[in-house]
Structure formats: structure tokens, C-alpha cells
Amino acid sequence: MKREYQRRHSRWYEVLLLGLSVHVVVGIPLVVGLPALERWGWGFWDYLPDVRYNTMFAIALAFLASALTLRRMARFPGAQLAANILPTISLAFLIAVAVLFFTREGYTRQVLFGGYLVSLMWFYLGFFLGRRFRRLKLAVVPFGDVYRLMGTRQADLRLLEGPDLEGIRVDGVVADLHAADLPPEWETFLARCTLCHIPVYHSRQVSESISGRVQIDRLSENEFGSLLPPLVYIGFKRVVDSAAAVLLLPVLLPVMIGVAMAIKLDSRGPVLFLQPRMGYKALPFLMYKFRSMHHDMSGEDFTISEDDPRITRVGRVIRKYRLDELPQLFNILKGEMSFIGPRPESVSLSEWYEQDVPFFSYRHVVRPGITGWAQVEQGYAAEVDGMTKKLQYDFYYIKHFSLWLDVLIALKTSRILWTGFGAR
Incomplete structure (x- = not known):
């Protein structure tokens, strides 16, 4: 007799607890209805002027966007769902407020903020209830x-x-x-x-x-096909990168001026460090960084360790908080880099790696980034053995090249920047 097997999460209570559709169908009425009920009373649905309608619609869209984003990000290794709930929901509601503000549509701040708080409680409750099932x-x-x-x-x-x-x-x-x-x-x-x-x-x-890594020792023809990133998202990402760089540049320009002055006062030499790096489609470009090392000391093209004696006093601070990467906004505006992607290596190192690491040049199929999947998961690697592992992370990023993975990398990078601690 053939035995029938039953899959996990196939029972009705598990479907209710973990299903996205049920999560949304039950959650949206709660996050919209509770703040509206507290502000406008039981009959709020009988009369819906534009202010009420805009507010409730914005809450529903922000909740739905948060649910979809958290669901997609949870599929990736090391997603840390609990740590991503607060920034994801906060970003979704900030975008909703920005859209209402710039379109000059009326809304009720009290109800919108109430929807934000109820959304946080709903998602955290769902996380703790379903933790052992996930x-x-x-x-x-x-x-x-x-x-x-x-x-x-x-x-x-x-x-x-x-x-x-x-x-x-x-x-x-x-x-x-x-x-x-x-x-x-x-x-x-x-x-x-x-x-x-x-x-x-x-x-x-x-x-x-x-x-979170793709084994590169023996890639089949099907795996090569899956490593081809979608051209539509490459184009979309280029537009988003350019727009974000234009918006961030006026905000970060005073910080960049302050860092430049500190570097100039701390040690002799130029403020910027310019180095040829291998870029998109294996085309070399000149990458900009704030100088964090003494100008008159020779050594390897890469940092030996965080205690490298060539690093200046100011250099240690700006490297810890990634302020040395700020000039790369200009590389992004020129189309040479992206905010997120495989970290570009120097031309000399790239030529070295290509002799010892299989498929190294394939990482140039997308634009290099200021931060990337390898940086938030592994950190900096210079030797060939470490570079092989880093390349496995880069291939994973290329294979799963998507908005959701980019959002996850951005959240992980934000935590590193906020704490000044993490992968280098």
C-alpha cells in the first residue's frame, strides 16, 4: 500500500496564521478601521470626504506595500525579519506622506499615525506568533x-x-x-x-x-541562464540611482565639505583618492573616495587590516562610518556605479583574480555598487581564497537581482552605518 504524505503548513490554522492573503484581508480593516474609529466614531464610513478617503487609502497602501516587501525579503538568507519590520513600515508610511504632501491632497495626521502604530503592532504580533512555523x-x-x-x-x-x-x-x-x-x-x-x-x-x-552563496566550481548551462539579470530592472535601477543621487547630493554636500577639511588638516596630500576600478561590462573607470591613508606611504593596493599603519586618524573615523565612500555619488551620477551592487575591484586586482578565480569577470554583468550583498554578509576580502567566497555572494546577488534583495541590502547597510559596526 502506498503511503500518503502530508506537507507541513497544510492545515487550516497554519494557513490562517501564515497565509499572506489572510494576513492582508484581516490586517487592512484593523489598521484602517481602528484609528478611523477612534478619530471619527462608529459612523465614519457613512460620510467619506476626500480627507478621510485619502488617509484611509494611504494607510491601506502602506500596509500592503509593507506586507509584500517583508514577505519577499524573508525568502533571502539572513533576512532578520524582526529587525526589518520597523524600518520597512516606517519607510512605507513616509513614502505615503510624501506622496500626499507633494500632490497637495488633504489627510488627517492623527489617523495616519494611528495606522502606522497599529501596523507595527500587527506585524510584530504576526512575527512572534508565527516564529516557530517559519x-x-x-x-x-x-x-x-x-x-x-x-x-x-x-x-x-x-x-x-x-x-x-x-x-x-x-x-x-x-x-x-x-x-x-x-x-x-x-x-x-x-x-x-x-x-x-x-x-x-x-x-x-x-x-x-x-x-546566500552560489557555488561556482561547476556551473551548468541552466545556471548561467539564471545569472543573466533582467534588463528592465537594470534600467529601472539606473533611473532610481540617478534620482536618489540628485536628491542626496545637496543634503550630503556639507558633510563632504566637513570631511574634506578634516582630511586636509590631519595629514598632507590630496583630499580625494582616485583609483582605476573595473566596472560595468568590464570597462575601467576612475572611482572617487576620500583619502583615508597617508599619501607618502607605499604598500598593497588593498587594505591589509583595520589596523593597517597607513590609515590616518581621520581615516579610521570616516572608514568606520563609510564616509570615505561619499564621493562615489558622482560615480553614480555618471552612470559608472550604483548604490547597490558587487563592489568594484581595482584593475590590477581584477587582472590578478581572473587568473586564479573561475568566472570572475561575470560579476561585471551589473553595475558595481557602493555596498552589496557580499559586503553586508562577508565583508572585505583581498586574498584569492576570500575572493572566491566573495564571488559566490556576488553570483547570488546577480542570480536574485531584484528590488526586494536591494531593499534588504539597503536595510542591512543602514544598520551598519547607524552602529558604525559591521562587514567591511
Whole structure:
């Protein structure tokens, strides 16, 4: 007799607790209705002038945008959903207020702020109630290259003793689908899981989703195709980068002037450090940075460590808070860089890496960035061994090139800037 397997999160209460549609259908009336009820009373829906309608519509859109963004970001490794709730909702409501302000549409600040507070409480409540359900529970087929997955904290991985789930409900089954020693009864088991709507994942796919890196030692033709970023988003991102740089430049210009004066008073030499870097489509460009090292000391093209004796007193401060990167706003305006993307390497280092690191030049398929996935996950790497790992992060970014991943990187970078601590 063939056993029927049941997938995890398939019961009605789990669907209600974790389903996005239910989350939105129940949440929007609450975040809109409670502040409106407190301000306008029980009959607020009987009379909806533009001020009330605009306010309620803005709350609903901000809530929906927050729900979709948090849901999409949660799919990436290290998303830290609890840490992203406050900045995501705050940004969504700030955008809503900005749109109402610049379009000169009336709205009620008290109700909009109430909707913001209720949204925060709703999302945090949903996070704590569904926390134990969100951790992946996967059954592992004990053949091939699957043992390196064991011991991770991001997922509950259970090694199967036989071709049977034994009544355990799981989110999916992990197997090395290229394993040469996979017995026929296990292949039948995987087929039966698929018929029961339990997904079967290749071990490399799960490794990528847990580590945030793409293994580059043996890329297939299908993986090369998935590493081709969408041209539509490349164009959209270029427009957003340019607009953001234009808006930020007047705000950051006084800071840049202050940093330039501090550098000039601290040590001899030019204020800016200009270096040829390898850019988009492998075209070299001149990248601008504030000088953070002594001008008259020789050494490697890269920083040896945070205690590098070449770093000046002011240099340590501006490097800690990433102020040395501010002049790259001009690189963004020129179209040479983006706010988010693989960190550009010097031309000399790029030529060195290409001799020792497979597929290195493929990272130039998108514009380099001031910050990126490798920087917030791993930090700075100069040696070939570290660069190989960094390249795996860069390939993950290219493969999942999207607005949602960029938002997640921006939030992680903001936390690093705020604390002055994090990956370099």
C-alpha cells in the first residue's frame, strides 16, 4: 500500500496564521478601521470626504506595500525579519506622506499615525506568533553531497533512515539529484513525495538558499541562464540611482565639505583618492573616495587590516562610518556605479583574480555598487581564497537581482552605518 504524505503548513490554522492573503484581508480593516474609529466614531464610513478617503487609502497602501516587501525579503538568507519590520513600515508610511504632501491632497495626521502604530503592532504580533512555523523543516535523503548541509541553524534538517517520512510533516525533501548511488526505492520515494505535493529540492539549491552563496566550481548551462539579470530592472535601477543621487547630493554636500577639511588638516596630500576600478561590462573607470591613508606611504593596493599603519586618524573615523565612500555619488551620477551592487575591484586586482578565480569577470554583468550583498554578509576580502567566497555572494546577488534583495541590502547597510559596526 502506498503511503500518503502530508506537507507541513497544510492545515487550516497554519494557513490562517501564515497565509499572506489572510494576513492582508484581516490586517487592512484593523489598521484602517481602528484609528478611523477612534478619530471619527462608529459612523465614519457613512460620510467619506476626500480627507478621510485619502488617509484611509494611504494607510491601506502602506500596509500592503509593507506586507509584500517583508514577505519577499524573508525568502533571502539572513533576512532578520524582526529587525526589518520597523524600518520597512516606517519607510512605507513616509513614502505615503510624501506622496500626499507633494500632490497637495488633504489627510488627517492623527489617523495616519494611528495606522502606522497599529501596523507595527500587527506585524510584530504576526512575527512572534508565527516564529516557530517559519523555520524550514526538511527531510534529507542520505546519499551524495548532502552531509555538508547538516548542522545549520537556518533550517531543521532531518536525515532519513529509510525511504519513508514516517508520519513526519515537512516543508520539503532534500536530495542530491546527481548522486550516482541513489537506489531505485529512494527514487520511487521522491516521486511519491512529488505526487503528494511535497517539493523535492536539489541539495545545491538548499545550500544556496541557506548560505546566500552560489557555488561556482561547476556551473551548468541552466545556471548561467539564471545569472543573466533582467534588463528592465537594470534600467529601472539606473533611473532610481540617478534620482536618489540628485536628491542626496545637496543634503550630503556639507558633510563632504566637513570631511574634506578634516582630511586636509590631519595629514598632507590630496583630499580625494582616485583609483582605476573595473566596472560595468568590464570597462575601467576612475572611482572617487576620500583619502583615508597617508599619501607618502607605499604598500598593497588593498587594505591589509583595520589596523593597517597607513590609515590616518581621520581615516579610521570616516572608514568606520563609510564616509570615505561619499564621493562615489558622482560615480553614480555618471552612470559608472550604483548604490547597490558587487563592489568594484581595482584593475590590477581584477587582472590578478581572473587568473586564479573561475568566472570572475561575470560579476561585471551589473553595475558595481557602493555596498552589496557580499559586503553586508562577508565583508572585505583581498586574498584569492576570500575572493572566491566573495564571488559566490556576488553570483547570488546577480542570480536574485531584484528590488526586494536591494531593499534588504539597503536595510542591512543602514544598520551598519547607524552602529558604525559591521562587514567591511
